[in-house]
Amino acid sequence: MFDPVLNESFSMTALDVYKPEFWEDAVPIWVTNQLEGHKSAAAMWPGTDVKIHDVLPSCYLRYDESVPFEFRVDRIIECFNGELTNLGLLYWEEPDNSGHHLGPDHPLMEKVIADVDAMLGYLVDQLKKAKLWGSLNLIVTSDHGMAQSSLDRVILLDDYVDRQLYRLIDHSPTVAILPKAGKLDEVYQALANAHPNMTVYKKERIPDRFHYRENVRVQPILLLADIGWTILRNRSDIFNWGDHGYDNLHPDMYPLLIASGPAFKKNFTQDALNSTDVYPLLCHLLDIKPLPNNGSLTNAMDLLVRHPQQCPAYGGA
Template sequence: MHSRKSVLFNNDSVWTKRNSEDMFDITMGSFDGAEICELVGSYILSHLSKKLGKENTGLYRDDGLAITSSKSARQCEKLKKELTSIFHAFDLRITIQANIKTTNFLDVTFNLENASYQPYSKPNNQLLYVDRRSNHPPTILEQIPTSVNSRISSISDCEATFKKAAPDFEKALKQNGHTYKMKFEPPSPNNENKRKRSRQIIWYNPPFNKAVKTNIGRTFLNLIKTHFLEGHRLHKLFNKNNVKEHAWIPISPDSDTTGVVTPIHFTSVMFMLPGRLLPRNDPEKIETPNFDVLISDGSFVPNGIVPTFITKTLPNHFTIATGLYEESHGIVANDMYDPVLNEKFHIGGEDSTSSKWWDVGAEPIWVTNQKHGGRTGVYYWPGSETEIMGTRPNRYKINSDTTPFETRIDDVIDWFTDEDPINLGLLYFNEPDHTGQTSGPESDEILDVIRMCDDTIGYLIQKLQEADLYEKINILITSDHGMTELSPDRLIQLDDYVNPDLYDLVDSSPVAAIYPFDDRNTMAIYNALLARHPNMTVYLKDSIPDHFHYKHNRRIMPIIAVADEGGVSLVIKPCG
């Protein structure tokens, strides 16, 4: 059990506890103290789990918690003695409380009788935080209030519990110079199918001091770029993609950039060009030289993106921003009904930017970026005008389809180069989507719009090069969905099959969201639509295929009807 005595020495002798040569601690501050505690704890835990089961036992440093069920008080006391003997076998002393329903563990109070939990502080414990005026990196100081808010939210079983605890933490933050209004953050929806990708990153962390002005961070990264060129045997380990800098040092005035660099994990700009850029029938009939430049300088997906189900504007924009399917992030359509709010949502409606629709647990990338010390500029991206998790983008614009594309690009370039620069930008263009919907994706008009989009990309490249950014940031151009030609003589009229007085068509083509006015009519409506049209598939909510990831959300209606393209163009809509 004695993995080692200590790494501290005094007068050439190993440090031990006063008046004892047999007892020792893993001293706080030793270089591997945490690792040793974890190692010893894991070993002890392996023995405890044999008695209690792995899922019912936990250790954190020198604090442990075990849950037992269906045991009498006498059995619990017997188990207590058995556990004590395990620790005694390792020459360790332990205090165990048994037969309790409520316990305090670290900073949480658990109540097993009603399955509740709430924040806990030791009696007379004074909450202290790093002062906002202290000599710490500004981005670290900015993260303190949001980190406190997230932690208190995570250990509160409901919003009422959070609100009861929050005032003490708000007061402590204010006393240390942090002005912050705490707001409950509900748990994020579980997404078991979310892909996890690990990436080996080497972080260079220069020390910070407000009195020091230097350009050491950029100098260091330039050394990497200079000495580990492509073809070097160590290039795969040391390159711009896996060596990152927490650039916390203020840059000197005589350097080529002014201001304070924020901690940057990535510097990227994403452009949204909704709709399909190339005609399906003859993709070679139009030249796109500026897109070709980006492709030659980077990479592209030859077969295009695969949008989520359903393939509509708002759901796919928020999927790209959050990495979640619609059933998880809550924006399930362009038009929705929320039975809990008992309200309807319409794209572009007066209430469409309210937090009650967007702030339901999913975290868009601009919130994540700012939580980790970055700064974000978002131009017309759905959801960006809304406060989510108590956060708005550092820079954002109120949506307007009339703003020239060049103006949008100029503004985003300014955001990247001003005194307080962003490190992540998102920009939305409403073409070729608008023209594709009004004139058709195979029309002559769409060809002119595609040329205009290519000219816009040329302007983007030019402005990035002028700002010395083209080689320094990641550029992503994507779309939210594709398009197909519509045929006015091939419509599916729902009212031909079911009485319109029985339901509300919340959202239509190509996926109809059907809300029965009376739950008792759900099966009647479903059966009336089932197998009535060869290119329409009807699902009850519970039977929607799992691979659609479009089932587990209250805003998904009890019945959906899906129009298959099937070689023709179909639209589902009510009569009239």
């Protein structure tokens, strides 16, 4: 993303990631947990190695993709056993990495999913050895789904607009365009009806349901590819065989959520839960006060063995 106030860009793959000013529009749950006097542990969860609002988790690892999952699990469990930790955050790059490189429909993804399943088995086994299984609430979730791409479904911006007229800020399938000074209308008109599988919005016309319009880091023009389509400047750009960031109403974009522990019902299935509802759910489990947010504990109450007496008065709960 690009922040016009700071006049700086941010990427998760660059050292920009350690600049707190890019994170501090919100307060992560591990920061709230620490400020309420508890201890948080994290292993490669994005943002947990950044000093946000001058706070770091009590126990964390600096992000390094090469660190094996088993080491991450072992470190988290050490933190629970020795630090009086009440919140642990554990991140694993799969199946996202392979999904991008292969595409979710590739036959090799079956082994990737089997490996992820084995890693979760390792986590459960280690929790049992540490005598934490059964007393700890475990939530396994993701931040998105994945859709299959194809070289037959590519939109090339260079076919429609001069690249000297704009700066490409964010990439397919949700492309953020920053036009050069005085070129907004020219770039918009060139792209507005350029391709039937690409929707083009001026910032002020981005639909309300995307909740993506008010922040200064949202660029003046947004391009959204239809599911399975890819937007590139030309064929020399990096192409992913699998991608996410499409319209979140499409089922291929749905994440998963599985929960187990004393707070949760057994053998219970709910059709859907908004990802934003996970935050108030976690706050309830940790018995900490949620900050203003877009989620609702009400939507998650049926997952729980006991319904809370009342929901936090935030986020429409």
